[in-house]
Amino acid sequence: MKSVVIKQPNELVIEERPLPMPAAGEVRVNVKLAGICGSDSHIYRGHNPFAHYPRTIGHEFFGEIDAVGEGVNRSRLGQRVSVDPVISCGHCYPCSVGKPNVCTSLVVLGVHRDGGFSEYAVVPAHNAWPIPDAIADKHAVMVEPFTIxxxxxxxxxxxxxxxxxxxxxxxxxxxxxxxxxxxxxxxxxxxxxxxxxxxxxxxxxxxxxxxxxxxxxxxxxxxxxxxxxxxxxxxxxxxxxxxxxxxxxxxxxxxxxxxxxxxxxxxxxxxxxxxxxxxxxSRLNANKFRVVIDWLEKGLIDPEKLITHTFDYHHVTDAIELFEKDQRQCCKVLLTFSQ
Ligand SMILES: [Zn+2]
Ligand SMILES: [Zn+2]
The missing domain is CATH 3.40.50.720 (NAD(P)-binding Rossmann-like Domain)
Structure with a gap:
């Protein structure tokens, strides 16, 4: 599979990597769309103190489950999902008071662990939120920004x-x-x-x-x-x-x-x-995927108004540069992967 990898600050490559297999409790997502966010650009430019290199960036992504690990119901195969990038331990103090977004051993996909600018991504099964059929792909990829x-x-x-x-x-x-x-x-x-x-x-x-x-x-x-x-x-x-x-x-x-x-x-x-x-x-999101999917289903928000550009992922460098330089025309820039 192809992945967008930041080898070190200011060095972005599209790299051939082995197809990852989901471990127990995980699913593999065949990524269809991903969104570019300020923090992706910060990791690319070496301005994110939490990032380690090399790193597959991307924490806003949507796709279809194409493989499941041990203990995950096979009925999830083929499910359309948006991925919550916040991975938490579930038992520390912040987790116990409903703030997994500041878990003492917080892992954020695309920052601390490889993320979604890739043809496939492996994520914990409960981070992959099913998207109702009525919600279009390009709106589903916008769930994460709205969880902010x-x-x-x-x-x-x-x-x-x-x-x-x-x-x-x-x-x-x-x-x-x-x-x-x-x-x-x-x-x-x-x-x-x-x-x-x-x-x-x-x-x-x-x-x-x-x-x-x-x-x-x-x-x-x-x-x-x-x-x-x-x-x-x-x-x-x-x-x-x-x-x-x-x-x-x-x-x-x-x-x-x-x-x-x-x-x-x-x-x-x-x-x-x-x-x-x-x-x-306010940092990232604390279990807000369900909330935003509900907003989308009820038509209370309109992601369409924020999407200004879409690029094939092969042009990811152009996409990130546009996002960084053209604040007048640019809001949300999407990358398409396998369609
Ligand atoms: Zn973001
Ligand atoms: Zn925790």
């Missing part, structure tokens, strides 16, 4: 009376916009970014109001309308955002961080306690 949003909203339980401010109209921001509007019917969703084309994508995904903070002050724009957000989500992930979020937030607001910056954020306690703000963080 499901994990955020799972932390803060949005209601219709919330006013949400989202920093960043990249893929993570946009899936969150769709969840807040489509699933939770939040009355006002505001998106701030410095790229107009991305703000236009946010509007297509349901944002009620978009602000280009490269052109005008966000604080002034909100003050003008007397708006204090009750939810602030940082999907832009810059260390300076946290203090601004604290300043802009309504009393009793919830703030969610999604970033991985290792730089310090300078913050002042006073407004956090003065307004009794709750600050959450």
């Amino acid at each position: 949003a499901a994990n955020v909203t799972g932390q803060i339980a949005p209601t219709e009376q919330d006013v949400a401010l989202i920093y960043g109209a990249g893929p993570m921001g946009l899936v969150t916009v769709q969840a807040l509007k489509g699933v939770y019917k939040v009355k006002l969703v505001i998106v701030v970014d410095r790229i107009d084309e991305r703000l236009a994508m946010a509007q297509r995904s349901g944002a009620d109001w978009v602000i280009n903070n490269g052109e005008r002050s966000l604080q002034a724009a909100l003050d003008e309308r007397g708006i204090m957000p009750t939810i602030v989500i940082d999907a832009a992930c810059h260390p300076s955002i946290l203090q601004e979020a604290i300043t802009l937030a309504s009393p009793a607001a919830r703030i969610v961080l999604m970033g991985f910056s290792s730089e310090a954020s300078q913050i002042v306690q006073q407004a956090i306690t003065g307004k009794e703000l709750s600050i959450f963080s």
Whole structure:
């Protein structure tokens, strides 16, 4: 089989590898589609501290089960599945409180273990989530990105009376916009970014109001309308955002961080306690595949609005470069494998 392998930072090859056999409790997935995410590019460029090389990247993928290991029901052969990349031990403290995404021995497919940019991938059987026939292949491959949003909203339980401010109209921001509007019917969703084309994508995904903070002050724009957000989500992930979020937030607001910056954020306690703000963080997803498959079945979200490009996997380098360089036109880039 062919796999997309990062041999070392900045060296990507499409390599012939032996067809893997599923071990006990595992299934083999004949991959049909995979999505490119920022973390794939970070591993390619050597910017992901968790990655070991060589590595088959890809943690957003969809395909069909074509072999099962010992102890897995053979009725699963032929099943269409999306794969949850989070592999957890099931018994440590975070696992015991429903947060397998931060398991003390966490393994993420495509990061710590070979992932889905490959003609075949072997994964634990319970990580392969059956996809109902009514959900198209290219929507099924988008389940994982939407689980990022499901994990955020799972932390803060949005209601219709919330006013949400989202920093960043990249893929993570946009899936969150769709969840807040489509699933939770939040009355006002505001998106701030410095790229107009991305703000236009946010509007297509349901944002009620978009602000280009490269052109005008966000604080002034909100003050003008007397708006204090009750939810602030940082999907832009810059260390300076946290203090601004604290300043802009309504009393009793919830703030969610999604970033991985290792730089310090300078913050002042006073407004956090003065307004009794709750600050959450969100990483990957904690058992959210079932939730998102349900959203898709009910038509509450529309992955179509986020898919901007599709490439055959032989052109994976072009696809990743486009994803990295063209933030104006590009949102989700898909790779096709065996069709
Ligand atoms: Zn991702
Ligand atoms: Zn665990």
